[in-house]
Every structure is written in C-alpha cells, then in structure tokens.
Amino acid sequence: MNNDPFRIPTDAEIATAECRLGIRFHDGYRCFLKSGSDVANATFEAAVVLPGSGHLDIFEIAETAWNVMGLPKDLLPFIEDNGDYFCISKSGEIIYWSHNGSTNEKWPNLAAWHK
Numbered sequence: 436m437n438n439d440p441f442r443i444p445t446d447a448e449i450a451t452a453e454c455r456l457g458i459r460f461h462d463g464y465r466c467f468l469k470s471g472s473d474v475a476n477a478t479f480e481a482a483v484v485l486p487g488s489g490h491l492d493i494f495e496i497a498e499t500a501w502n503v504m505g506l507p508k509d510l511l512p513f514i515e516d517n518g519d520y521f522c523i524s525k526s527g528e529i530i531y532w533s534h535n536g537s538t539n540e541k542w543p544n545l546a547a548w549h550k
Contacts, residue, residue, distance in 0.1 A: 441483060441485075443468070463545045466545075529541060529543075
C-alpha cells in the first residue's frame with residue numbers, strides 16, 4: 436500500500452472520497468484527479484483526495500467552503516486560495532467563488548479553465 440497523498444488516486448479511492456463528501460464527481464474532475472491534478476504553470480495547488488495532504492485536504496477545504504464561507508453544496512471546491520475557491524459543478528462547469536460570494540467568472544469545463 437502506498438501512503439503518498441500526492442500520488443494518483445485509484446478508482447476505489449476516488450469513490451471513497453465521493454462517498455465521504457456526499458457528491459458524485461463529474462467525469463472531467465475524475466480525469467483531472469487521475470492525470471495527477473496537473474495545474475502546471477499555475478500559482479494554485481489542487482486539493483487532494485488522499486489522506487495526509489495537509490492544507491490541500493479536499494475534505495477540510497470543502498467543509499470550510501460549505502459551512503463557513505457559504506459555498507453552495509452542489510459546488511465542489513477543488514482549489515482554495517486565501518478564502519477564494521475554484522469549484523466544479525455537477526455539469527462540469529468551473530466556477531470562481533470569491534470570499535465575498537459568487538462572481539460571474541466561470542469556464543465551461545476544466546480544459547477551458549486550465550488554458
């Protein structure tokens with residue numbers, strides 16, 4: 436068993452994360468996780484679904500976003516940056532949520548957001 440939290444998660448580990456969060460991940464996000472959550476050339480670090488990831492723990496990020504910051508629970512925050520979040524919707528749309536609340540910034544999918 437590999438305990439490295441920054442390795443690519445297995446399908447079973449992704450399913451466990453979905454169950455724990457109570458949300459089914461969009462297929463695009465599953466691919467993102469299985470590609471190593473690569474945000475190369477970005478200033479952001481993506482959340483991690485495996486235990487032991489410290490400040491990148493998706494469960495802690497989601498709990499704070501949903502229960503403290505008021506992020507709707509149908510959005511999954513996959514990047515947290517100083518109280519701001521990049522989230523993926525059930526349809527795969529990427530939405531930027533400011534610590535001040537919702538914004539109009541969005542992208543149709545992860546590929547468009549990454550560019």
